[in-house]
Amino acid sequence: MRWLVKFLATGFYTGYTPIAPGTAGSLIGVIIYLGMYRLSWLPYLLILIALAFFGIWISNKATIYFFKEKDSKRIVIDEIVGFLIAMFLIPLRFKFIVVVFLVFRVIDILKPFPLRRLEKLPGGWGVMCDDLLAGVYANLIMQIIRQFV
Numbered sequence: 001m002r003w004l005v006k007f008l009a010t011g012f013y014t015g016y017t018p019i020a021p022g023t024a025g026s027l028i029g030v031i032i033y034l035g036m037y038r039l040s041w042l043p044y045l046l047i048l049i050a051l052a053f054f055g056i057w058i059s060n061k062a063t064i065y066f067f068k069e070k071d072s073k074r075i076v077i078d079e080i081v082g083f084l085i086a087m088f089l090i091p092l093r094f095k096f097i098v099v100v101f102l103v104f105r106v107i108d109i110l111k112p113f114p115l116r117r118l119e120k121l122p123g124g125w126g127v128m129c130d131d132l133l134a135g136v137y138a139n140l141i142m143q144i145i146r147q148f149v
Contacts, residue, residue: 006065006066009061009074011025015074015076022105022109023079023105026083026104029082030097036084051080051084055078056125056127058124060124071119071126081128085139086100086136087139088139099142103142104135112137114133118130
């Protein structure tokens with residue numbers, strides 16, 4: 001069962017990518033989004049909520065079982081779910097996916113207020129919450145961009 005925790009927390013092992021594992025995890029988010037975009041807003045939202053709580057649990061377990069460090073770079077389920085949040089209510093267009101992907105990655109890397117503080121939360125909460133909020137920020141920015149473009 002522990003291998004499944006590692007497999008899911010690391011985004012199907014993309015977290016072991018030697019360069020930019022968070023970006024690799026976000027690309028898994030793109031693939032999952034392509035499978036989810038046809039859902040209406042309510043099932044999509046319910047899946048996001050379930051994935052957020054699942055991500056908190058699984059990243060906590062992965063930290064305890066394998067990584068023994070706070071917010072290991074190998075754990076990328078947070079980037080996956082964060083990207084899915086960033087794409088909430090965004091129509092399927094290649095240009096939108098690219099812009100959201102880039103905006104999400106920049107926000108995740110720069111960690112504007114209060115994202116860095118959220119990393120200090122205990123266990124899986126600290127792993128996930130900064131990326132969940134980064135996804136909200138990216139989504140809001142994209143919604144604004146869509147209004148003006």
